[in-house]
Amino acid sequence: MALTKYCLGDLLELTTETNANNEYGARDVRGMTITKEIIPTKADVSNTDLSKFLVVHPGEFVFNPRTHGKKIGFGYNDTDSSFLISWNNIAFRIKGTMRDKVLSEYLFFHFNRAEWDREACYRSWGSSTEVFTWEALCEMELDLPPLSVQQKYVDIYNSMLANQRCYERGLEDLKLTCDAYIENLRRKTPTKKIGAYLTQSDRRNDIGLSVDFVRGLATSKAMIPTKADMDGVSLNNYKVVPPRYIAYVPDTSRRGDKVSLGFNDTDETFLVSSISTVFGTELSVLIPEYLMLFLTRSEFDRYARFNSWGSARETFNFEDMCDVEIPIPDISVQKAIADIFTAYNTRKLINERLKAQIKDLCPILVKGAVEEGEKL
Template sequence: MALKSYKIGTLVELYNENCNIPNLTIYDVSGVNRDKEFFEPSKQVGADTSKYKIVPPYYFACNLMHVGRDEVLPIALNHTENNKFVSPAYTVFRIKDETILLREYFFMMLKSDERDRYFWFHTDSSVRDGMSLEDFYDLDIEIPPLPIQHKYVDVYNAMLANQQSYERGLEDLKLVCEGYIEDLQRKMQSQPIGPYIATSEQRNDLGLTLEAVRGIATSKEMIQTKADMDGVSLNNYKSVPPRYMAYVPDTSRRGDKISLGFNNSEETYLVSTISVVFSTNVEKLLPEYLMLFFTRSEFDRYARFNSWGSARETFNWEDMCDVKIPIPDIKVQHAIADIYTAYTTRKEINEKLKVQLKDLCPVLIKGSLEEAKRLTVQEMELV
């Protein structure tokens, strides 16, 4: 058998370099999500960011404190050629010797539910239920010979390149949409959307089940609910038919963003009673066209600035009706909305590609380990 067992601590080298930049913004700082990706902008930054850590190209950053909370190891590899900046709470490291372990192979090993459960099992009993650096270092991993690592990393990288190419095309479509909006704002006078939208109080009279319940995200999407629905009656939940929208008026606890979503499916969804559900007069204002404005960061800033309250600040229906946008001829809206629809469709496909890529990792790792186990003594000498 050509597998060798190592402690993680013997394979990695810690990196602790502060950026020494006191005024980084959320757009300069990266976080790491459950999908093991860097994301920007970050949700928040400290008043003084001098001690934020640098993540050089091809280095890892992980948040060991959140292993127990998320039941995953939030870790990402900086695939770019630029430094990233992360909170001081993150652990930054690199692979010490790539003649023993390829960084891409190590990253593939970490992208599996089984591996996440392994890390979660080894969390401590602290308040945060995190993982100590010592425990992380002390974990054992089995590694096949380098040529086998290269073989399976090449397969992964080929599929990753395909997904990233698709994603770049996605960004091009987004830029086209943004360009149209900027051009309309320069050429047309904006007007309130109030005369073209109407609220809906329709409840769950169709007898829809838990499968239809959706949460409303600040990313302007309707997502599978994360709420505990055990014992909750759905009779009073609001219906969101196809091409309807819904938003949560409370903006004070959502990272300076407003939670809003559009039902672009052919099914009717259910949302909590705290949500405001509304539709547009499709002969005058297409919901797909309106969503282009709702997905812009300018709208989030506008909604927060115009939110009022004390303990909780809200962007109520009257505030929504006062939102002003350029409203061109319906044919022009259709042309722009078609591009937006293509963008959202491709975005959904891209997310599916990313899920497939993640699901492929444990298959590739298993294949590499089994191949290493089958090596004969003669083959091991050649390797």
């Protein structure tokens, strides 16, 4: 058997380099997710002292010691550039003396598994906030196959990742094409208020739809399976969203300056909370797919937030929605642009599935590498 058992503390060391000389700025600040991704930070750091932020170089890891339910916020810098992460996170790397024992990419497979999240949360401790410490990480064990076996499975992962990222770049090109069409229309076509072509719907669940048809509305402008606890909740007062109808939450004060909104682009009928506003369009003049092009833009979020009103809670009601102005060209032009947008959304969904499949591949790769190592 060619497997060698290690404590992670034997392989890893903390990195404590800070941005003391302010070499990096606000654009270099990153965050991490419980899906083990590094993302641009969502925090406003324009007025933040970044000198104490940690510098994370290529090939280094970072995690949030505070657990989030059953998952750990974690990231791996697989880029060619260094970035900043908040000082209340923990950054680490493979020891220089152990780089002939483990590849950083292979080690990331180990961390990018549900099994590791479960063990990490089990080793966490605390009362109001549970913490997964550096010491707890160092106590964890893993069986490592030879470096050549690790490299084989890293190559498989990297080839799939390269294909996904190539697909993603094409996706962004399609989005740019769509945006270019919109900007061209805005310059050449007079705008009109959309209220004349909208019809509000207050239909409730008179067809007995079950909880399986309840949907939430996301600030990413998507209609998603509800995350609410629906146990014992009556659905009689929930609003019906037929195919090609749009629904949004009027309250804009507690959603990061974004409107929670979704479009039913399926052939099924869904339900949304009674606090939502549901409407359709006059299809002979304004198709909803074309309207969604404008409602998914950041410009609309800014407009809706600016035009919201209230004291304890600010709202963007249906009358405010009716005052939104957009260029409304001939239906054939709308369909042509909407087709590009539909293709973009379809490819975007495929891309998310590809990313999920790659993530799901990590435990399979670790299992395959370990089994191959056992046979050597």
